[in-house]
Amino acid sequence: xxxxxxxxxxxxxxxxxxxxxxxxxxxxxxxxxxxxxxxxxxxxxxxxxxxxxxxxxxxxxxxxxxxxxxxxxxxxxxxxxxxxxxxxxxxxxxxxxxxxxxxxxxxxxxxxxxxxxxxxxxxxxxxxxxxxxxxxxxxxxxxxxxxxxxxxxxxxxxxxxxxxxxxxxxxxxxxxxxxxxxxx
Numbered sequence: 001x002x003x004x005x006x007x008x009x010x011x012x013x014x015x016x017x018x019x020x021x022x023x024x025x026x027x028x029x030x031x032x033x034x035x036x037x038x039x040x041x042x043x044x045x046x047x048x049x050x051x052x053x054x055x056x057x058x059x060x061x062x063x064x065x066x067x068x069x070x071x072x073x074x075x076x077x078x079x080x081x082x083x084x085x086x087x088x089x090x091x092x093x094x095x096x097x098x099x100x101x102x103x104x105x106x107x108x109x110x111x112x113x114x115x116x117x118x119x120x121x122x123x124x125x126x127x128x129x130x131x132x133x134x135x136x137x138x139x140x141x142x143x144x145x146x147x148x149x150x151x152x153x154x155x156x157x158x159x160x161x162x163x164x165x166x167x168x169x170x171x172x173x174x175x176x177x178x179x180x181x182x183x184x
Contacts, residue, residue, distance in 0.1 A: 020140035023169035036099035138164035
């Protein structure tokens, strides 16, 4: 009887240990197939949007601090521009971070540009997984390089965080290469 209990516990532990890797694979399959319905259920949209807004806000705050430190008569305009830009970023992130928009971000490593079409199936989408590991019992992180980054050495990877919500691993954070994006 004890042997069955140990084997059962070992099986549950094995399923738990493999489950975030499987969730990451299924997320990738949804991106590859442009399966927006599947993406809808695999992502905690509120958390992902808020994380991207926070990242943009941090970049804008750093730029505002730099403008203030440089001083001059234009620093007031820089502060006003940052305040207006913050509201624009919120609206932009809310409109771009959708199942179709997320598919583009994971395929290309950046948000889609205005005027680009929604993603079609990305049959050759096979990102390089730089690393993936547990950060805690209910938190799992991975760094990936989209295929488009292979041709450009030095491009930073995307960082994904999945969290266990109930019995399901969901994407809760997507860290985009903000410094690189803000250069364009």
